[in-house]
Amino acid sequence: MVSGSSGQDLSYLEKYNYFHGPMPLNLKEPADMEEAIEEMQDFLGLPVTGELDAETMAKIRGPRCGVADFIGPRKNSKLVRRRKRYALSGQKWSKKSLKYSIKNYTPDLPKSDVSRIMKNALQVWADKTPLTFTETSRGSSDIDILFARNEHGDGYDFDGEGGTLAHAYFPGAGIGGDAHFDDDEYFTHNSYRGTNLLIVAAHELGHSLGLAHSSDENALMAPYYQGYQQGFRLSYDDVRGIQELYGRAPQNKPKPPSRPNTPNRPPQRPEQPQWPEQRPGQPGQPDWPQWPPRRPEQPPHRPGNPELPPHRPGNPELPPHRPGNPGQPPQGPDLCAATFQAAMHFDGMVYLFQGSQYWMMEENGVIPPGYPKLITSNWINAPTNIDAAITLPSTENVAFFKGNKWYEYRGSFLFRQGDLASLGLPMNVRRLDAALIWEANNMPYFFTGRDYYRYNERLGRVDRGYPKPITPNWVGIPGNVNAAFGYQGFTYIIKGQSYYKFDNNAVRAVAGPRDFGADVLNCRVRRGLLRAMNLKAGSGVDKYTAQLTTVLFSLIFTLGYLLLL
CATH class of the missing domain: 3.40.390.10 (Collagenase (Catalytic Domain))
Incomplete structure (x- = not known):
């Protein structure tokens, strides 16, 4: 196992702090070295063999950072796979x-x-x-x-x-x-x-x-x-x-100018293959994308709910990147009369899709001027009339679903695409009604008809026992929904022009059905404005009264908008 390896290769384990205890390298027992190699392989995402095999050697001889992979003294312990991937040094700056x-x-x-x-x-x-x-x-x-x-x-x-x-x-x-x-x-x-x-x-x-x-x-x-x-x-x-x-950046933090050396373009070379290739020496891995990154453990089952762990307070928002190059606002349906086909939480905002267009909703339901915009103005050659959309937390990419196809965008450009079967969904699933990344466990959920599926990124397929009925697992949520998105510890399910607010901690709906436009989009004032604008002289109200009413509603709407900024 270790005997055929050079001292330089073994010193790698010591340099990057994979050994337990201060004993010199030449006094380490074979069992110590095997355990250190296993921990290194596990940490680096390699097959855990306990041997410095060809794949391991190729990895450790690659260019890397000189900081140790483990900080501080190591305790004697068996191999433990970490659920939380990032690590903190224990030190931070006390000032901002x-x-x-x-x-x-x-x-x-x-x-x-x-x-x-x-x-x-x-x-x-x-x-x-x-x-x-x-x-x-x-x-x-x-x-x-x-x-x-x-x-x-x-x-x-x-x-x-x-x-x-x-x-x-x-x-x-x-x-x-x-x-x-x-x-x-x-x-x-x-x-x-x-x-x-x-x-x-x-x-x-x-x-x-x-x-x-x-x-x-x-x-x-x-x-x-x-x-x-x-x-x-x-x-x-x-x-x-x-x-x-x-902590998070404050909402009022000034945005720096665009960085000229980080254009909003796909980060892979044009010749990169459209599908992730199986890593040599790691048989049995699926060849479909792993969304989000694989976790080493399966979330625990909790009977009587959608098999989701309870909400973790303080779970950060999904890391954002808002697409650029907005197009000119097209003529389109009124926001308050729209029935949204898809929605997603992205860049701290909520994006709502209908037909070939989308709206971006800021906090408090404020829609900035210039919306709706064409979907293709931000995601080049993206499909229209999409069925669902999600932001992938592992890559910050956006995925659109239409029919039995999905399209993954990195920035404004198409990165890769495939069919639903490539994600492990059954062949009889021809389209999705909605998709979301559940904030409490960061796993994708797909809704279709009266059923839902949970995708297991570790196994590369839908979990066993699925589909499951939406009711009663998602308590208070109906089937045949239109759109869904997560936001600040709640999941919002849209059906028609109504919505249901699902508490991720209580694992049940706490509101709904309610009017999405009135509650979320501040449409009460806008609808009053639209009614005033539609008054006709022949309707029993003279045109001067109609014009005055329109002006008053316009002032009310403008004042409300400014108060929400």
């Missing part, structure tokens, strides 16, 4: 406004590019938190950024090109928070060549803010370099971790 200083620059890129990249790398964290960052060239700073080669004064030498790309220190005094980059790497910008500095810097600065390595291979904070990604964004796992440390 931080200063950073770039001490020197790599010769690989212009200084202006390096400055902009570091600013953008910090901004991806600032966008999700109350944190703000200011670059300074004078006085003290919280985070020092340094490019260096080999030995550079901190006792953690770099190793030349490849291997360790960079390392950083968790928040604290002195060297705490500093980030060091191996200048033997060839750092690039907006290119698949070399090592993309933005990706590496955003990862290292995550450590500077207090995040440890994540075992979610899709997370930025996973230990291995993931390559250049156009349209790079934090994963759901990254957002959950940083918001556990610092």
Whole structure:
């Protein structure tokens, strides 16, 4: 097993803190080494064999961050799979406004590019938190950024090109928070060549803010370099971790200008295959997408409800990215008369779909000016008259469902597509009525007719025993619904122009059926305005009275809108 491996390969386990206890490497027992290899394989998402096999060796010899995968002393324990993927270092900044200083620059890129990249790398964290960052060239700073080669004064030498790309220190005094980059790497910008500095810097600065390595291979904070990604964004796992440390960004936090080196385009190369390929050496894995990321454990069954765990207070919102390039508002149906075909919670907003158009609803039911917009103005060549829509928490991508097909969009561009059977749904399911990611367990649920399905991302198929009837499992919710979305601990189910409010903690409807337009969209005033605008002189009210009524309702509506802002 271990005997055929080099000392360098085994020292990897020691360097990244997979061993339990301080015993020197040459005194480790074979059982200790096997346990360490198993923990490493489990953490990195590899088949757990306890051997340094070919797949494991290929992984550990790849470029990565120099920070250990486990922080602090290890306890003697058997292999335990973590349900929560992100990890915290136990250290954080006590203030929200931080200063950073770039001490020197790599010769690989212009200084202006390096400055902009570091600013953008910090901004991806600032966008999700109350944190703000200011670059300074004078006085003290919280985070020092340094490019260096080999030995550079901190006792953690770099190793030349490849291997360790960079390392950083968790928040604290002195060297705490500093980030060091191996200048033997060839750092690039907006290119698949070399090592993309933005990706590496955003990862290292995550450590500077207090995040440890994540075992979610899709997370930025996973230990291995993931390559250049156009349209790079934090994963759901990254957002959950940083918001556990610092909380969410306040709603009134100013938005920075668009980052020129993170365009809203798909992050994969054009030649990437349309379906995730099975990883070599890992037989039996399904070839359909895993939405959201696989969890190592099955949520516990709770009889008498939709087999969902109770709501976890403080569960953060799904990490957002609002699509750009809004189109001109088309002529379309009135919002308050619409019967929505699909809905989703996205970027802290609720998106409502009908026909070829959609509305974006802010808090308190406010619809900003310019809506409805064409679906295709934000999601290029997207289907219209969709049946359902969800935001995928693992990738922040949007998935539309129409008929027996689904379409996954990354930013504004189609990333991949497939049929419902590829997600493990039975062949007799020809369309969905609604879909949602249930906030309490972050799993996809599909509604069709009077039944619903729960998709198990770990097994890559619908769970055994499904479909189940919506009633009585979703207490108080009818069948044949139109749309659904989760928001702030509740699930909203739309049927026709009515809605039901489902408490995720009580696992039952607490309101409904109620008028969705009147309660959620503030349509009472708007409907009064529309009635006034439709008054005719021949209806028994002269045109001057009608015009005056219209003006009064307009003023009331405008005042109500301003009060809600």
